[in-house]
Amino acid sequence: MRRLRPETRWAYVFVLPWLIGLVLFQAGPMVASLVLSFTDYDLIGSPEFAGTANYARMMEDPKVARAIGNTVVYTLLHVPLAIALALALALVLNRVTGRAAGAFRTIFYLPSMTPYVAVGVLFLFLLNGQAGVVNQFLALFGVEGPQWTTDPDWILMGIVLMSLWNLGSTTIILFAALRNVPRELSEAAMIDGAGPWQRFRAVTLPMISSALFFVVIINTITSLQMFDQVYTMFFGNQTAQQSYGDAALFYVVYLFQQAFQFLRMGYASALAWVLFLVIAIITLVQVKVGNRLVYYEAEEHAG
Amino acid sequence: MSGSSVNPARTTAVPPDRAAAVSPGRTGPARSRRAGLAPVLVSALVAALAACGGVGSGGGGGGEKSGGGASLTTMGFGLPDEIATVRVEAFKKARPDVALQINEGQFDEQAFLSAIAAGNPPDVVYLPRDRIGGYAARGAIQPLDGCVTEQGIPTGDFYPAAQQQVKYDGKWYGMPEFYNSIVLVVNDKAAKDAGIDPAGIDTSDWDRLAELAGKMTRAKGGTIERFGFYPKLPEFLPLWAKANGADILSADGRTSRLDDPKVTEALAYAHRLVEAQGGWTKLKAFTDTFDYFGEGNPFAKDQIGAMLTEQFVVTAMAGTTPDVAITVLPFKDRRGNPVNNVGGNAWVIPKGARNPDAACAWVKTMTAADTWIAAARARADKRAQEGKAYTGTYTGNAKADEVIFSEIVKPSGRKAFDDAVKVIRSVQQAGFVVPQSAAAAEFRKAWEDAALRVLQGDQKAADALDRAHAEGQKAIDEATS
Numbered sequence: 060m061r062r063l064r065p066e067t068r069w070a071y072v073f074v075l076p077w078l079i080g081l082v083l084f085q086a087g088p089m090v091a092s093l094v095l096s097f098t099d100y101d102l103i104g105s106p107e108f109a110g111t112a113n114y115a116r117m118m119e120d121p122k123v124a125r126a127i128g129n130t131v132v133y134t135l136l137h138v139p140l141a142i143a144l145a146l147a148l149a150l151v152l153n154r155v156t157g158r159a160a161g162a163f164r165t166i167f168y169l170p171s172m173t174p175y176v177a178v179g180v181l182f183l184f185l186l187n188g189q190a191g192v193v194n195q196f197l198a199l200f201g202v203e204g205p206q207w208t209t210d211p212d213w214i215l216m217g218i219v220l221m222s223l224w225n226l227g228s229t230t231i232i233l234f235a236a237l238r239n240v241p242r243e244l245s246e247a248a249m250i251d252g253a254g255p256w257q258r259f260r261a262v263t264l265p266m267i268s269s270a271l272f273f274v275v276i277i278n279t280i281t282s283l284q285m286f287d288q289v290y291t292m293f294f295g296n297q298t299a300q301q302s303y304g305d306a307a308l309f310y311v312v313y314l315f316q317q318a319f320q321f322l323r324m325g326y327a328s329a330l331a332w333v334l335f336l337v338i339a340i341i342t343l344v345q346v347k348v349g350n351r352l353v354y355y356e357a358e359e360h361a362g
Numbered sequence: 363m364s365g366s367s368v369n370p371a372r373t374t375a376v377p378p379d380r381a382a383a384v385s386p387g388r389t390g391p392a393r394s395r396r397a398g399l400a401p402v403l404v405s406a407l408v409a410a411l412a413a414c415g416g417v418g419s420g421g422g423g424g425g426e427k428s429g430g431g432a433s434l435t436t437m438g439f440g441l442p443d444e445i446a447t448v449r450v451e452a453f454k455k456a457r458p459d460v461a462l463q464i465n466e467g468q469f470d471e472q473a474f475l476s477a478i479a480a481g482n483p484p485d486v487v488y489l490p491r492d493r494i495g496g497y498a499a500r501g502a503i504q505p506l507d508g509c510v511t512e513q514g515i516p517t518g519d520f521y522p523a524a525q526q527q528v529k530y531d532g533k534w535y536g537m538p539e540f541y542n543s544i545v546l547v548v549n550d551k552a553a554k555d556a557g558i559d560p561a562g563i564d565t566s567d568w569d570r571l572a573e574l575a576g577k578m579t580r581a582k583g584g585t586i587e588r589f590g591f592y593p594k595l596p597e598f599l600p601l602w603a604k605a606n607g608a609d610i611l612s613a614d615g616r617t618s619r620l621d622d623p624k625v626t627e628a629l630a631y632a633h634r635l636v637e638a639q640g641g642w643t644k645l646k647a648f649t650d651t652f653d654y655f656g657e658g659n660p661f662a663k664d665q666i667g668a669m670l671t672e673q674f675v676v677t678a679m680a681g682t683t684p685d686v687a688i689t690v691l692p693f694k695d696r697r698g699n700p701v702n703n704v705g706g707n708a709w710v711i712p713k714g715a716r717n718p719d720a721a722c723a724w725v726k727t728m729t730a731a732d733t734w735i736a737a738a739r740a741r742a743d744k745r746a747q748e749g750k751a752y753t754g755t756y757t758g759n760a761k762a763d764e765v766i767f768s769e770i771v772k773p774s775g776r777k778a779f780d781d782a783v784k785v786i787r788s789v790q791q792a793g794f795v796v797p798q799s800a801a802a803a804e805f806r807k808a809w810e811d812a813a814l815r816v817l818q819g820d821q822k823a824a825d826a827l828d829r830a831h832a833e834g835q836k837a838i839d840e841a842t843s
Contacts, residue, residue, distance in 0.1 A: 102479045103502045103713065188647035189586060203584045206643035208650065211818050301596050301810040302646060304818060319472040321804055322500065 096328035106325065113329035123330070125305050126313040129215060133309070134282035136219045141278055142271065145226045149233035164234070171227025179291030182221040183208060193220075208292070211306035218289060218307065222282075229274045236270030237263070268353045276345055280338055286311040310334060433461040434720040437477070437484035438469030438707075444744055445755060448737040453727040460720045474712070478502055483712040485721040491527040491538060491708045492806070495615060495798030498530040499841055503710045505533040509722035516761075519731055523704045523793035524758040530615075530798045536708035537729040538758030542672040543702045543789050544601060545782075550687035552578040552588060552667035560689040563668065565605070566698045572635055578667030579639045586648040589660075590639050592669035593632045596813030600796050601670070601703040602628040605695040610809060615799035616838060620809055620831040623824075630823040633816050642817040657682050672705075673756060673786045680753040680779045681745075690782035692789045704793035706758055734762035735770070742770050753779050756786065763790075804837030 063071075096113055100106035117123050148167055155163050173181075185192050188206030197204040207217035240263055248258045264271075286309065293307040294300050294316070311334070318327035441447050441464065454462060469489040477483045487503075497503045510517055515537065517525060524538035546565060553560035556577035565571055571591065579590035593602065603610050608624035611617070619625065636642050652660045655678045660666040662683045670693055679686055692700035709725040711718055727733055734757045745752040751774030757763055767787055773780045799805055812830035815821040821829075 101500055102475045103500045183650070187650055188644060190647075190651045206647045209646040210643040211820070298597070300807075301814070304811060304814040306818075319475065320807075322475065322496075 092328040092331055095325050096332050098325045100324040100328075101322040102324055103322070109325060113326045114333075116326060117329060117333065122305065122308065122313060123310075126308045126310045129306075129308055130283060130285065130310040132215060133219060133222075133285060134279060136215075137222050137282050138275065138278045140219065141223060141226060141229060142274055144223060145229035145274070146233050146271075148226065148230045149237055152230070152234050153237045164231070167230055168227040170224050173224075175225075175287035176291045178221065178224055179288035179295075182217070182224070182288070183292050186217045186220070209303070211304060214293070214303065214306040218285075218292075221288060221292075222285075229278065232270055232274055233267065236267040240266040265354045269355055272345075272349045272353045276342055276349075279341060279345070283334065283338055283341075284311055285309050286315065290315065432459065432717045432720050433463060434486065434717055434724060435463045435465065435484040436486050436488065436724070437465055437474060438467070438488035439464060440466040440468070444740040445737045448740045449728050449733045452733045452736060453724055456727055457720060457723050460717075460723075469707075475502070478712055478714060481714060483714045485711065485715040485717045486724050487710050487712055488539070488707055489710060491524075491536065491706055492796070492798075493802055494528060494535050494708060494710065495530050495800055495802040496804075496841070497710070498533075498535045498798070499800030501713055503535055503712050504715070504718070505535055506537070506711065506722070506725070507533050509711070509718070509725065510534055513722050513726050515726050515729075516731075519759050519761040520729075521704070521758055521760050521790065521793060523795050524706065527705070527795040527798065528708050536710040537725045538706055538708050539729060540706035541704055541756050541758040541763075541790065541793070542674060542706050543704055543756065543786055543793060544598070544670055544693060545673055545676065545702075545786055545789060546668060546691040546693045547661070547666075547671055547676060548668040548689040548691060549578075549661050549664065549666055550689055551664055552590070553689070556667075561691070563689075563691060564694060564698070565691075566694040566696050568631055568696065572631075572638065575635055575667070576638055581640055584644065586640050586644050588665055588667055589645055589648060589669075590667040591635060592645075592649065592666060593635055594670045595629075595632050595636070595817060596810045598670055598703065599625075599629060599632075599809055599813050601693070601701060602632050604701045604703065604794060605693065606631075607695065607697075609796075611797050611799060611805065613797055615797040616842060618805070618831050618834040618838065620812070620827045620834060626823045626827050629813060629816055629827065633823060636817060642819070646817075654678065655682065659683060659686075661688050662686050673782075676779070676782050676786070677753045677756075680751050680774075680776075684751060684776055684779070686778070688778050688782075690778070690785045692785055692792075700789045700792040702789040702792045702794065704790075704795060729757075729759060731759050731762040731765070734759050735765050738762070738766045738770050742772075751776055751779055754783055754786075756790075760790075763787075799838055800841035801834070801837035804841070805834040808834035808837065 095106060097109060097111065098106035099109040099112070152160070152163055152167060184190075186207035188194055188204065188209060191204075191207070193207065194204030205213040205216075207213050207220075244262050244266070245258055248262050253261065289307055289309050290312055292299075293303045294312060310330070314327050314330040314334070317323045317330065439446070441450065450462070450464070453460075465484070469487065471493075474483075474487060474489070494503070498505075506515075509515065517534065517537075520528075520538050521541055524541055528534060528536040528538050546563070548560040548563055550560045553563065556574060558574065558577075563574065575591035577590065578588065580586075580588035595602070600610050603622075603625045606624045606628040608619065608622045608628070610620050610622075610625060612619060636645060639645060648665070649660075652665065654660065654671075654675050659675075659679060659682065660669075661679065676688075676690055679688070693702065695701045709728060711721045711725070715721050734755065738755045741755060742752040752771055753774070754767055754771045757766070767783070771783060796806075808830040809827075812821075812826040815826045816823050820826075
């Protein structure tokens with residue numbers, strides 16, 4: 060084996076705590092859940108080998124189909140909306156200069172400091188069809204708002220609305236990217252007679268495309284793994300669990316129910332692995348597509 | 363220290379308390395996945411730290427079982443009031459040798475099962491009785507028959523329905539605590555607005571009940587102002603089925619009866635009631651805004667005409683809004699006899715409990731008639747000091763209730779509540795429970811979802827219940843095979 064340089068060895072020593080954590084708390088449980096996904100396991104008795112029965116069961120389970128449907132619809136609505144809004148906020152932030160800039164940045168980020176569980180409870184009140192602020196606001200315009208929290212046709216829309224509360228990190232990432240767009244490029248374009256929209260399309264957007272790509276991937280993954288807020292709102296206690304049905308059944312919520320409510324650990328592990336594979340595939344596709352659309356500054360020097 | 367040398371089973375490190383103290387029957391704060399996992403991680407961490415401390419570091423984290431004093435760890439139980447603390451003191455007096463560790467907070471299924479799976483369970487757990495069947499069938503909790511005979515627990519003191527609910531497959535798996543009855547609570551103002559004497563309302567005539575519901579409802583535009591008659595679906599489906607002369611599950615807990623046409627008829631009727639009053643989505647959103655346990659409860663705010671509810675909603679009102687004008691009545695089946703679907707919590711001993719002997723003593727003490735009576739006296743004294751009425755403590759122990767309601771509960775001078783106490787006492791004997799089954803959780807989910815699909819307008823009652831019947835039966839067959 061090749062001898063390591065002292066610095067490298069020290070680097071490993073410093074990384075060691077993290078590596079131990081990774082193996083013990085991430086890789087270990089992941090391998091365990093892969094094994095469990097081929098078993099029948101109720102947490103109390105010992106696991107019994109079940110072959111691919113858990114995976115076969117998923118194919119037939121109508122609730123899995125419903126949960127996937129809800130999750131996909133949510134992701135398709137949330138990701139574009141969240142990024143468009145966050146980008147708009149970042150553009151506004153980028154125009155604010157001077158002392159106010161710091162204050163605004165903090166204010167824009169503040170919602171992200173709210174714990175997800177609190178956001179869930181808060182929006183249950185805000186969205187309430189009978190007494191919520193959202194419908195009171197709509198009533199000002201003579202619109203009778205829908206029953207966001209109880210009408211199965213509107214529950215998912217309400218959740219999307221709530222999800223737009225937590226734009227802080229996406230906004231900050233895009234804002235940082237905007238700050239890195241060289242001013243001279245915009246100025247050169249302006250001198251060439253480009254209008255604001257043209258400058259945004261031809262200069263700003265390509266320059267921040269790598270950051271955009273990053274937030275698309277991150278938002279997609281977190282959308283597919285949506286859990287905390289939805290669980291708090293619609294599954295948090297026994298009364299809630301019997302009151303809203305499947306309209307808010309997200310994939311991870313169903314996984315959690317199978318694991319900890321019905322004690323089907325094997326089945327839940329299988330669900331988890333399918334989700335992992337799906338996310339891996341989606342991310343792979345995004346990377347492939349992204350390679351064609353994203354501009355990386357480093358390429359210029361390489362090429 | 364290397365992590366692998368740590369054996370969490372060696373210490374009784376236990377999850378920290380879950381903050382919220384809990385009163386019986388109320389649904390507690392929402393849980394999150396992180397909140398659920400945290401205790402497991404924390405206990406693992408505490409175990410690891412304890413191991414680092416080496417031999418003889420006991421006394422800090424949580425009593426080692428070495429030597430003389432044994433320890434007893436509870437889960438799912440809080441100390442919100444004198445009903446809890448007086449009984450805990452009684453145990454401490456009976457067993458001063460036991461180092462008691464009460465981890466306050468509501469029962470959390472995930473924390474409970476993780477603790478069992480990790481081989482580090484609490485000694486005694488306080489949980490809803492309707493879950494016992496599933497845990498018993500899986501071997502998560504121990505039969506208590508030995509405990510009953512060795513320590514001579516007078517199980518005959520408990521109400522028959524409470525006894526039935528803590529038994530599975532002919533064995534005792536828990537001892538019952540409270541005994542929650544369902545009654546009809548009428549808002550007098552709503553009844554008078556409808557031109558009816560509240561005391562004369564009779565739920566056995568379903569046509570007239572529907573008519574009354576319509577009369578008591580108030581709506582302005584799309585906004586509900588008063589929910590005329592709240593049938594409490596989906597959760598009270600077993601009660602509605604019983605009122606129509608049907609059981610949803612066979613007595614041995616093995617055969618679903620959800621496909622009984624009488625169940626369908628009951629669900630379809632209750633659904634029509636809801637539709638006629640504005641529809642499920644609006645009414646549910648409206649009831650979501652209620653605070654049953656505060657001064658702004660829906661009766662005080664005239665938001666409810668009448669509703670079916672557990673008796674603790676009534677006793678809470680005696681404390682918060684003693685002047686509220688309500689009438690409490692029995693819920694009668696279609697033949698005119700009272701029906702009452704009872705429930706409550708129970709004490710169980712999990713598999714692998716390290717100190718089952720002390721746990722058994724705990725279970726015995728907490729549910730004994732004398733202990734309950736002492737707790738009720740303390741509550742009555744406290745209420746008297748506050749100048750409030752004491753409306754009784756509804757225990758699972760019939761012998762205790764005899765004394766509590768004949769000697770300790772005195773007429774308060776508030777007729778509504780004095781009459782309510784009599785009504786609640788009168789329906790206790792009519793109490794029934796859905797029999798325990800190995801797939802209790804799945805079966806419940808099946809019928810709740812079915813009722814919900816009907817309320818949401820997705821399915822007709824017959825189709826929804828046929829599906830629930832198939833799902834529920836499949837779950838029971840899988841769990842018992």
